Amino acid sequence: MKHLRSIDELGLDGLTGLLQLTDHMAEINQRPVPKVPALRGRTVASLFFEDSTRTRLSFETAAKRLSADTMTFNVSTSSVNKGESLRDTVATITDMGVDAFVVRHKSVGIPWQISQWTTASIINAGDGAHQHPTQALVDCYTIREATHAQSFAGMKIAIVGDIKHSRVARSNIQAFSLLGAKVTLVAPPTLLPPDVSHWPVTVAHKLDEVIGQTDVLYMLRLQSERMAQGHVPTLREYSEQYGLTHKRVLALKSDAIVMHPGPMNRGVEMQIDPSDVKNSLIHRQVANGVSVRMAVLFELLGSGSNLGGQA
Amino acid sequence: MSQSIVIKGATVVNRESQQVADVKIENGFVVEVAKNLKGDLQLDASGCIVSSGFVDLHAHLREPGKEEAETIETGSRAGALGGYTALVAMPNTDPPQDSVAVIDFVREQGKRAGLVDVVPSGCITLGRQGESLAPMAELSLAGVTLFTDDGNGVQDAALMRRALEYARGLGVTLAQHCEVAELTKGAVMNECSCCTDLGLPGWPAIAEELMVFRDIELVRITGASMHFLHLSTKRSVELVRAAKRDGLPITAEVTPHHLSLTQELLASYDSVYKVNPPLRSAEDIRALKDGLRDGTIDAIATDHAPHPRRDKEMSLDLAPPGMLGLETALGVVLAEGMCEIRDVVALMSWNPAKIARIGSTHGLDVVAGANANLCVFDPELTWSVDPDRLASKSTNTPYAGKTLRGRVRHTIFKGTATVIDGQAQK
Known part of the structure; x- marks a missing residue:
């Protein structure tokens, strides 16, 4: 595997392979010294053109635990602001000797262009509203960890909120479906893409009609600018229709799982504290982020079986 | 006396006749069409078609303002190689073509290049800002016959109505870029299942069709003549078909790329496929071709839109829309095989010459006495597009590496050969 740009390109075998590899990485992370020399001498550059804390830190932590060198390209202080083209930036960093770029950009398709x-x-650490494959890997791993299910066959997963603008949704719909889950999208039509008829999903517009049959309730973040753009009249109205409230928590199946990719909008899609939900996996999502990204880096940059040893 | 040219052995395609003959040209005019003619310069054209030179209603020549992408000279050369003898220059230059000074400059630069007639269009509104009318009467006195804010549609319905009323008094034509801007904010590609997958903001068909509908109704009440630029959707064709049935003075064009390329190409993330209006569906293409065949669409126009490589190397959302067209138009149209040769000549020469109101010198039958603005093309020759070998200053062709059918062999402009055997003569 050369790149990780979308779940589509990864495919089912690639996806399950990475989930299995993540188990090894999780074991390393349990050690007193969670560090191995697997990627010693390799260099990973993070190229973040959009604000991100958790994804960037998660990748950099993952790289360091595999003993890779890391460099961070800070857009605000870089020559991109002096008019340097993206192509020149990438070529310059490549010339310094880089083995992998971790890229986040607000524009769709940048990982393919680069x-x-x-x-x-x-x-790909997120390109516009298109793909965020490592988040989908984290989410699949987290569900697998919680349910001990190797396949998601028969599992009902509801993704709630701003599907239209969500790269997390696009990657997760592909990943969950590949693993056999039945995905339902829950959103007002204004927050759905123009045509989802070819996606392996069902669509609902009322959360209360699906919440009782859902095994995994996946809440998406609603950005406040969606209100200014007229996608929803008010955040209060959105919150009433699609937010997770105490009442809705009670409507969940007893073993239902609640997830959110973060950062949460408390008072909007999350009207409750996640700790109020018995089966909230939100903290596990963050914790698993490092193991998953170690697996990805090792898969792309590692040379076979050198996972053993101490750094 | 200048040297005479004889085009040997081509099929002469005229409105009412089609015959194999030699065409003799002297002093800027066709002097004889007959067998076995002799001249100072004899151009072999066996197996070729000779017709009036092509007229492009829609070329962005980028000068003044964006000479890094194209100049009037390089664009003219690309045009000559594409078989064109006249190009209508779009007004979205910097400064825009909303003053006599800029109109005169563009025309003069065209004359200096001397490869085609460069016919400047004028802005409908000052600075193409859509706020107040450009000095259309002054511009019309300076020779402008076609007005457009191309790149922008005129959003304000009241202003568009005034513009049409004013245009009727001047006897000029307004050409609309149909796009309701509120519906296309940030749009990158057609609104379709593909943009759903890619998470790109969609450019819905309705944004074009609403303005087509509005302007048809404005033509109905004002009586002014109107040309629709680069129509791209099925419903637009239906609206224009109905308007023509009502006898309204409306004409319409489509581009070669909207006849040959579909929205799915954007999944390559290559901004060479980003264009405005966007590439649409296969169903839209079928409707556009039907429109060509039944006369709803009058002209094929290139919307030749050069952009420097560094601009097109930006991401899909930031890269400017537009693609090259002048040198590939004929080959794309013939490769699509959608109509007879005679119809191709009508769509690329006779009809656009009339729409641009240059029918006294362009788009004429190839007969003795006609101005010698001619195109000689081999309709069967296949060739592969190499962006680096195009005459345009830019390379943003979506047909790179593609095989096209039909290529221009010679172009005659004002009695002089600008292209011989596919080579520009200056």
Whole structure:
């Protein structure tokens, strides 16, 4: 595997392979010294053109635990603001000797464009509203960890909120479906893409009609700018229709799981504290982020079986 | 006396006749069409078609303002190689073509290049800002016959009505870029299942169709003549078909790329496929071709829109829309095989010459006495598009590496060969 740009490109075998590899990484992370020399001498550059704390830190932590060198490209202080083109930036960093770029950008397709300009591996850490494959891997791993299910066959997963603008939703719909889950999208029509008829999903507009049959309730973040753009009249109205309230928590099946990719909008899609939900996996999602990203980096940059040893 | 040119052995395609003959040109005019003619310069054209030179209603020549992308000279050369003898220059230059000074400059630069007639269009509104009318009467006195804010549609319905009323008094044509801007904010590609997958903001068909509908109704009440630029959707074709049935003075064009490429190409993340209006569906293409065949669509126009490589290397949302067209138009149209040769000549020469009101010198039958603005093309020759070998200053062609059918062999402009055997002569 050369790049990780979308779940589509990864496919079912790639997906399950990475989930299995994540088990090894999780074991490493349990050790007193959670560090192995697997990627010693390799260099990973994070190229974040959009604000991100958790994803960037998660990747950098993952790289360090595998003993890779890391460099961070800070857009606000970089020559991108002096008019340097993205192509020149990528070429310059490539010349310094980089093995992988971890890229986040507000524009769709940037990871594919960049891969034409460098020999390094590309890991998509989010491109516009398109894909965020490592988040989907984290979410699949987290569900698998909680349910001990190797396959998601028969599992009912509801993704609630701003599907239209969500790269997390696009990656997760592909990943959950590949693993056999039945995915329902819950949103007002204004927050759905124009045509989802070819997606392996069902669509609902009322959360209360699906919440009682759901095994995994996946809440998406609603950005306040959606109100200014007229996608929803008010955040209060959205929150009433699609937010997770105490009342809705009671309507959940007793073993239902609640997830959120973060950062949460408390008082909007999350009207409660996640700790009020018995089976909230939100903290596990963050914790598993490092193991999953170690697996991805090792898969792309590692040379086979050198996972053993101490750094 | 200038040297005479004889085009040998081509099929002469005229409105009412089609025959194999030689065409002799002298002093800027066709002097004889007959067998076995001799001249100072003999151009072999066996197996080729000779017709009036092509007229492009829609070329962005980028000068003044964006000479990094194209100049009037390089654009003219690309045009000549594409078989064109006249190009209507779009007004979204910097400064825009809303003053006599800029109109005169563009026309003069065209004359200096001397490869095609560069016919400047004028802005409908000052600075293409959509707020107040450009000095259309002054511009019309300076020779402008086609007005457009292309790149922008005129959003304000009241202003568009005034513009049409004013245009009727001047006897000029308004050409609309149909796009209701509120519906296309941030849009990158057609609103479709593909944009759902890619998470890109969609450019819905309705944004074009609403303005087509509005302007048809404004033409109905004002009586002014109107040309629709680069129509791209099925419903637009239906609206124009109905308007023509009502006898309204409306004409319409489509581009070669909207006839040959579909929205799915955007899944390559290559901004060379980003264009405005966007590439649509296969169903839209079928409707556009039907429109060509039944006369609803009058012209094929290129919307030749050069952009420097560094601009097109930006992400899909930031890269400017537009693609090259002048050198590939004929090959794309013939490769699509959608109509007879005679119809191709009508769509690329006769009809656009009339719409641009240059029918006294362009789009004429190839007969003795006609201005010698001619195109000689081999309709069967296949060739592969190499962006680096195009004459345009930019390389943003969506047909790179594609095989097209039909290529221009010679172009005659004002009695002089601008292209011989596919090579520009200056």
